[in-house]
Amino acid sequence: MCETCGCGEGATTTVTDLGVPRAHEDTREHEHDHARQHHHDHDTHDSGAQTVTLEERVLAKNDLLADRNRERLAALGAVAVNVMGSPGAGKTALLERTVRELGPRTPLAVVEGDQETLLDAKRIAAAGGRVVQVNTGAGCHLDAAMLAEALDRLAPSRGALVLVENVGNLVCPALFDLGARTAAVLSSVTEGADKPLKYPHMFRAADAVVLTKIDILPYVDFDADQFIANARKVHPGIEVLRLSSVTGEGLDQWFAWLDRARLAAA
Known part of the structure; x- marks a missing residue:
């Protein structure tokens, strides 16, 4: 958590709606910065216990906001999907393809999370998607407050599917509940079966x-069966989808999985 990874040191969050030609700088500091400053301002003999208490406090506040996000979306019959994975796993490419092919028959909105730039949001907008970019600065993940502000900008319609591309990272995004109903982790065949x-x-x-x-599977040293076995070793029974955003192979399974999540919410 923040005291361990140093997430958000001296950073503010910027949320940009590409439909509005100005960036909004969040006046609140990252929750982790507040917790860290509070920690430094109170000298105790048991700094380890103090750190754990502060981390629990930060997570408790985040979880409360996440519950509000869930309730807000549930009232609309809408659902948010937290899309996680390391940099280069293919998150944005998959969302581009999803916007192009699923968008015409399903109300979609996208939240793009990155430390800097509007590059990914511009790609989604070019594909025809409604999108808000959240830049976390030095922060290594999105949190529930960031999603809440993004939802304010997006104003998702009834029954909408809100796809949230989290900051590329295989650690911190798993720790912070955003208020999403479901989550998918992407891993590419270039990353190794041991991930x-x-x-x-x-x-x-x-x-x-x-x-x-998976379109480049014949050209890399990757054991797909071993990867799936490893995934189910740490999470027994988890659903595993194989796809290529380039060729379109396996996308029907991804779309079906998203449809099930949206229909369950509705």
């Missing part, structure tokens, strides 16, 4: 594992 064993919490926190870039 579920190295980052078990991420794979335990997900409801589905999406193995991406």
Whole structure:
């Protein structure tokens, strides 16, 4: 958590709606910065216990906001999906393809999370999607307050599917509830079959594992069966989807999984 990874040191959050030609700088500091400053301002002999208490307090506040996000979306019959994975796993490419192919028949909105730039949001907008970019600065994940502000900008319609691309990271995004109904972790065939064993919490926190870039599987040293076995070793029975955002292979399974999540919410 923040005291361990240093997330958000001296950072503010910027939320940009591409439909509005100005960035909004969040006046609140990152929750982790507040907790860290509070920690430094109170000298105690048991700093370890103090740190744990503050982390629990930060997570408790985040969880309260996450519950509000869930209630807000549930009132609309809408659902948010937390899309997680390391940088280069293919998150944005998959969302582009999803917007193009699923968008015409399903109300969609996208939240793009990154430390800096509007690059990913511009890609989603070019694909025809309604999108808000959240830049976390030095922060390594989105949190529930960031999603709440993004939802204010997006104003999702009734029955909408809100796809949230979290900051590329296989650790911190799994720790912070956003208010999403379900979560998917993406892992590409270039990353190694051992990733579920190295980052078990991420794979335990997900409801589905999406193995991406299978179109290049013949050209890389990757054991897909071993990867799936490792994923199910840390999360027994988890659904595993294989797909390529380039060729379209396996996308029907991804769309079906999203449809089930949306219909369950409705």
